[in-house]
């Protein structure tokens with residue numbers, strides 16, 4: 001019996017005349033996510049189908065598809081010949097096997113079921129309800145389940161397609177939802193090694209934004225291993241965001257200069273202003289229209305309204321902060337769900353922790369910061385050098 005994965009897509013249906021654009025983006029993202037797995041991709045009547053894959057790859061394919069934004073839900077089905085006007089023999093066999101399997105796996109007391117038939121094959125003169133009643137008999141014969149059309153624990157679906165094939169399945173697996181990556185422009189993600197920024201990436205990608213990532217490293221104060229951790233985070237997040245280029249900026253000289261010329265309490269604020277200057281230039285070069293950070297209001301000294309005002313002052317693009325109103329708890333829950341948490345909590349130095357002042361300014365005044373920063377004699381040159389030193393991973 002052949003297997004097929006049925007892919008349903010939701011929100012993008014709403015988009016009227018953009019529908020075919022959204023669909024084709026989704027198709028290319030699905031194909032990209034499965035590119036190293038043998039399969040055949042088909043589409044028909046508002047559904048996509050993945051078929052002809054090896055049995056051993058089935059779980060991996062489902063796992064990858066669950067991470068493709070724009071997919072509403074999935075089902076893994078038996079694909080059988082309809083065999084009409086014969087007696088639907090293969091469908092019957094499939095229903096028998098499926099219902100027996102459901103019973104074996106069930107931990108419920110007196111489970112209830114129903115059979116739902118959809119019949120696109122209009123040659124068949126009997127109604128869907130009549131066929132469903134007939135098929136329900138197979139489940140009754142082979143399991144201890146009883147019928148309940150309203151309050152059922154299991155639904156056995158039989159889709160009789162027009163082309164002589166039918167799909168039999170029960171489980172509907174929820175997809176990642178959202179919009180296909182690529183439909184909402186490109187953004188430059190400031191990716192640290194922490195918990196927050198990978199989650200921010202996930203959230204923007206969910207709204208269809210394609211991402212390019214930038215990481216500020218300060219060797220030798222930050223190690224090769226710390227950089228490797230960021231690469232790992234990028235790799236995990238890429239399963240949701242589609243491929244994501246990562247650029248590593250050498251940030252040491254800028255930090256040393258700030259440390260040398262500026263008051264300690266403004267270290268973080270000024271450092272973040274430099275990050276935004278560099279990010280703005282790199283964004284332009286990479287055709288990105290927004291800057292994304294993992295900041296959350298009030299989380300640390302650099303994430304007050306005043307600090308963000310100071311930071312934004314040097315950005316040439318809008319800054320999106322999808323976690324702005326999240327509790328740490330909520331962010332951690334999402335990080336665990338997307339699989340970045342364990343990597344994020346590995347203890348490696350971050351450039352932000354170097355020369356960390358004892359008492360950072362919590363409410364920096366913009367004009368004071370601007371003035372303090374002017375003390376750095378060769379700021380433009382430092383920025384230019386940092387950008388020239390970018391390593392693409």
Ligand code: ATP
Nearest residue numbers: 190191192194195196197215216293294295351352
């Ligand atoms: P995260 O968990 O994402 O590291 P955080 O709670 O540690 O965030 P900060 O260190 O203040 O907060 O950083 C706020 C945001 O600034 C990060 O979410 C990230 O987007 C960006 N950022 C901080 N450090 C770096 C870095 N070394 N490289 C790139 N971006 C950074």
Ligand code: MG
Nearest residue numbers: 192193194350
């Ligand atoms: Mg951090």
